Amino acid sequence: MDNLQHAALEVRDLSCFRDERLLFSALNFEVQAGQSLLLEGANGSGKTTLLRILCGLREADSGQIIWCGQPAERSSYYRDMAYVGHADGTKKELTVLENLNFALALGAPGKYRIDEALDKVRLAGFDDNPVHTLSAGQKRRLSLARLLITQNLLWILDEPFTSLDKHGIALIESLIADHIGHGGIAVLTSHHDLRMADLNLKRIHLQACH
Ligand SMILES: Nc1ncnc2c1ncn2[C@@H]1O[C@H](COP(=O)(O)OP(=O)(O)OP(=O)(O)O)[C@@H](O)[C@H]1O
Numbered sequence: 385m386d387n388l389q390h391a392a393l394e395v396r397d398l399s400c401f402r403d404e405r406l407l408f409s410a411l412n413f414e415v416q417a418g419q420s421l422l423l424e425g426a427n428g429s430g431k432t433t434l435l436r437i438l439c440g441l442r443e444a445d446s447g448q449i450i451w452c453g454q455p456a457e458r459s460s461y462y463r464d465m466a467y468v469g470h471a472d473g474t475k476k477e478l479t480v481l482e483n484l485n486f487a488l489a490l491g492a493p494g495k496y497r498i499d500e501a502l503d504k505v506r507l508a509g510f511d512d513n514p515v516h517t518l519s520a521g522q523k524r525r526l527s528l529a530r531l532l533i534t535q536n537l538l539w540i541l542d543e544p545f546t547s548l549d550k551h552g553i554a555l556i557e558s559l560i561a562d563h564i565g566h567g568g569i570a571v572l573t574s575h576h577d578l579r580m581a582d583l584n585l586k587r588i589h590l591q592a593c594h
Pocket residue numbers: 402403407425426427428429430431432433434
């Protein structure tokens with residue numbers, strides 16, 4: 385994590401159409417190490433689409449993503465970024481442990497070992513459970529455990545609190561706050577009221593275009 389002190393995500397003049405309908409245009413923002421960014425907006429305003437552009441799953445119609453001063457494609461951006469989308473990204477037929485070993489094999493080791501991460505997300509003892517036997521909230525906590533075991537500066541999280549009870553919400557908020565507190569960056573959507581003081585939060589509101 386050599387970039388830690390100077391990490392910054394910058395979006396310049398980003399525009400996106402969907403089915404010939406403009407979702408957003410001339411979108412500009414910057415988030416630096418130790419900050420989080422909350423994307424707000426009504427249903428259908430383009431929050432998920434923007435996150436999918438940020439993590440490379442979709443192309444913008446125009447604009448640039450800049451990571452640590454370099455165009456994303458010419459930087460370590462895609463190595464430094466981790467995405468947890470609506471789908472939890474786990475393999476249902478594999479166990480909890482197999483899923484985390486799989487995630488670890490794809491990235492550099494992070495701040496926590498697998499057993500520590502399972503403990504953090506309160507899934508200790510579930511190692512050998514196939515993922516399809518977990519509840520929705522447990523699956524969500526497992527998908528977030530992946531962030532803890534691999535090295536990543538930038539977390540891109542689409543509705544990370546979905547399916548979580550109030551303890552789960554507080555837990556994930558504290559994990560995000562810890563990430564931010566150690567110089568990480570988080571970009572997220574949420575319909576849940578966040579504990580802003582801990583998250584050093586900036587906000588962007590996407591207007592639904594009709
Ligand atoms: N698979 C798709 N094919 C075509 N259009 C889509 C598709 N998914 C979303 N859209 C359109 O793109 C627009 C933006 O959707 P998006 O999912 O980014 O919104 P959102 O702000 O994340 O909404 P929500 O708060 O409901 O999750 C929507 O108005 C929708 O009509």
